[in-house]
Amino acid sequence: MSENTALDITLQVMEIERFAIHDGPGIRSVIFLQGCPLRCPWCANPESQQAAPMLMHQNKSCVFCGLCAAFCPREAIKVKEMSFCIDRSRCAGCMTCEKNCPNEAIRFSSHRMSIGEILSILRRDDPYYEESGGGITISGGEPFFQFSGLMPLVQVLKKYGYHVCLETCGQAALSQFKAASPYIDCFLYDMKHTDENILRRSTGGNLPQIMENLRFLCDRDPGRVVLRTPVIPGFNYDRETLQRMAQLAKALDIPEIHYLPFHTLGKGKYEQLDRPYSFAEEKMLTEQELKPYAEYARSLGLAAYIGG
Ligand code: SF4
Numbered sequence: 517m518s519e520n521t522a523l524d525i526t527l528q529v530m531e532i533e534r535f536a537i538h539d540g541p542g543i544r545s546v547i548f549l550q551g552c553p554l555r556c557p558w559c560a561n562p563e564s565q566q567a568a569p570m571l572m573h574q575n576k577s578c579v580f581c582g583l584c585a586a587f588c589p590r591e592a593i594k595v596k597e598m599s600f601c602i603d604r605s606r607c608a609g610c611m612t613c614e615k616n617c618p619n620e621a622i623r624f625s626s627h628r629m630s631i632g633e634i635l636s637i638l639r640r641d642d643p644y645y646e647e648s649g650g651g652i653t654i655s656g657g658e659p660f661f662q663f664s665g666l667m668p669l670v671q672v673l674k675k676y677g678y679h680v681c682l683e684t685c686g687q688a689a690l691s692q693f694k695a696a697s698p699y700i701d702c703f704l705y706d707m708k709h710t711d712e713n714i715l716r717r718s719t720g721g722n723l724p725q726i727m728e729n730l731r732f733l734c735d736r737d738p739g740r741v742v743l744r745t746p747v748i749p750g751f752n753y754d755r756e757t758l759q760r761m762a763q764l765a766k767a768l769d770i771p772e773i774h775y776l777p778f779h780t781l782g783k784g785k786y787e788q789l790d791r792p793y794s795f796a797e798e799k800m801l802t803e804q805e806l807k808p809y810a811e812y813a814r815s816l817g818l819a820a821y822i823g824g
């Protein structure tokens with residue numbers, strides 16, 4: 517494929533975050549892609565889970581002017597006095613409401629962007645990547661969910677000489693991992709549980725497939741992999757499970773593990789999506805609470821960090 521053709525390929529992009537420092541080495545831009553095969557109920561980015569962009573309504577920015585309802589061709593929105601109501605089953609995703617809202621109270625979770633457009637944003641920060649030993653991180657959602665766009669994206673990024681990290685939940689076909697692997701410098705590999713049944717029940721995750729892909733990466737070069745475990749109360753926040761993560765990293769020669777403390781920062785997004793959030797009352801975990809697990813991992817010879 518010629519470079520010009522690749523630059524025209526589009527992906528469903530949620531956001532490009534500039535100057536990120538927790539998603540790989542140095543200063544990075546993080547491309548968040550729409551779509552994920554898992555359904556983690558604690559997800560901090562619930563708007564990323566569906567394949568299609570999700571309509572999000574922010575009550576605090578809404579002035580209840582009714583313009584969105586007036587322009588909606590499906591009569592999916594009702595605005596009355598101080599209330600905004602959407603019938604999502606009627607919505608066709610045309611984004612007319614988003615375009616006509618004067619206050620940016622409606623926004624869709626992602627928009628189509630060509631690789632050329634993505635690249636023009638990334639290139640603005642070239643001096644920072646170079647200075648800091650940073651680069652580009654692709655995250656989501658799950659980046660492999662848009663595999664047909666992901667491949668030309670990583671190829672173009674490599675062609676431009678970027679250091680590329682990919683954050684993944686590991687749930688994708690092995691053939692896709694094999695195809696993308698030559699273009700990725702570092703895999704931030706989310707490992708949520710080592711119990712197949714618990715993982716499936718809570719998230720829909722397929723542990724044998726996740727392990728198959730992890731083993732493939734580690735057989736080739738475990739030094740490219742960072743194991744990341746989001747620590748979630750009532751799911752994996754127990755000594756045995758968290759120590760088992762470190763033992764897994766050790767057994768596969770993965771040099772680095774991150775324990776990511778549970779937080780509720782995504783709570784507002786559930787409200788914007790009209791979705792219940794079952795972790796709303798759960799207490800956030802502190803660095804102090806996860807310290808013993810990081811220390812245990814270090815005792816096995818791993819580099820261990822709390823947070824990204
Ligand atoms: S157009 Fe925007 S500000 Fe006006 S009612 Fe709709 S969402 Fe609210």
Ligand code: SF4
Binds near residue numbers: 589591592
């Ligand atoms: S996206 Fe289109 S169909 Fe859906 S609520 Fe907005 S204007 Fe109506």
